Amino acid sequence: MFVMFGTMCLMCVLFAFAAVFRPDRRTFSLVFLPFWILGVWGTGYRAFCSPDDWYRARDQNVQAWRARHPRWAVALFLVEIASFVWTCYVIVRKWI
Numbered sequence: 001m002f003v004m005f006g007t008m009c010l011m012c013v014l015f016a017f018a019a020v021f022r023p024d025r026r027t028f029s030l031v032f033l034p035f036w037i038l039g040v041w042g043t044g045y046r047a048f049c050s051p052d053d054w055y056r057a058r059d060q061n062v063q064a065w066r067a068r069h070p071r072w073a074v075a076l077f078l079v080e081i082a083s084f085v086w087t088c089y090v091i092v093r094k095w096i
Contacts, residue, residue, distance in 0.1 A: 005043040007084065012036040018095045025095055 015036050019029035046055075066073035 002047050005040070005047045008036060008039040008043050012040050014091055014095070022095055 012033070015029045015033045018025045019033060022029070
């Protein structure tokens, strides 16, 4: 959850940067910036303040699935990383 919180913070900073320094992308950035701010708030609450009972049980189920299917787990992890890197590349290439 901390990785998701960090990603949300990064996207919030990138959208704020685009809203301030890129006048051609200002409207788009200002429309989606509140969603990223809400995402930061939600993931921050989940990561730092919420009780862990339900999440711990869910994570145990996910870990059990990953233990039963290690190749699929690695493949999904690599797809997630590639998706994040590609998203950052597109944002940097088009906006900055």
